Amino acid sequence: MELMYLIGAGIAVVAGLGAGIGIGIATGKTAEAISRQPEASGKIQTVFFLGIALAEATAIYGFVVSILLILR
Numbered sequence: 001m002e003l004m005y006l007i008g009a010g011i012a013v014v015a016g017l018g019a020g021i022g023i024g025i026a027t028g029k030t031a032e033a034i035s036r037q038p039e040a041s042g043k044i045q046t047v048f049f050l051g052i053a054l055a056e057a058t059a060i061y062g063f064v065v066s067i068l069l070i071l072r
Contacts (some may be wrong), residue, residue: 015061026048
């Protein structure tokens with residue numbers, strides 16, 4: 001049964017991979033948007049930071065779940 005918890009913890013950590021890819025794509029699109037419309041950079045950055053916070057939250061949730069499974 002212990003092996004199942006460890007496998008589950010490994011799968012939960014994969015959420016960090018998705019968050020990293022998502023943040024990378026968002027950063028690239030933000031740089032592209034600011035280069036096209038520099039006057040709108042304030043609004044673009046606000047939405048960018050909100051998106052990064054949500055993507056990072058999913059990675060943190062995955063990390064917490066994996067820690068809980070390991071310590072169970």
